[in-house]
Amino acid sequence: MPVSRFGVSLEEDLLKALDEYVKENNFANRSQAIRFLVEKNLVEKKWKCDNLVAGAITLVYNTKKKEIRSKIQDIEAENTEIILSSQIFHINPENCMEIVAVRGPSFKLTELSDQLIAIKGIQHGKLIMSKVD
Known part of the structure; x- marks a missing residue:
């Protein structure tokens, strides 16, 4: 696919942040990072519509805090129509x-992941989705 070139003007702070992002994510250059960010934004925009997707929500939390697991179970029980399975691994x-x-x-799926990730005590949470049709 042919590549088009264009100029971009950024404030100094934003340019520094971009350069840090390039370095942290091992991109070859700024252009590659900007392409990645634009494509990611376009995909996420598509996800906000009604597309049928499958995915995984990953949560990391402290097992000693029983109220976290209880809240997760309550939310999962309210969403059985879109939850296929759940598995816990002890780190x-x-x-x-x-x-x-x-799947749904x-x-x-975005609403469900937002609910789960927002539970107080969740150390890390992330949703990954792929179109199924």
Whole structure:
């Protein structure tokens, strides 16, 4: 695919942040990083519509805090129509990683992941989606 060139003007702070992003993510150059960010934004925009997607929600939390697991179970029980499966892996004696396999309209999966990730005590959370049609 042919490449078009254009100029971009950025404030100094934003340019420094871009350069740090390039370095942290091992991009070859700024152009590659900008391409990645634009493509990522376009994909996420498509996900906000009604596309049928499958995905995984990954959560990391402290197993000693029982209220976290209880809140996760409550939310999962309310969303059985889009949850395919859930599995917990113990990372160490205090922390676990839970992976929730999901399938449904992209906006519903995004709403579910936002609810789960927002639970107080979740150390890390991320949703990954792929179109299924």
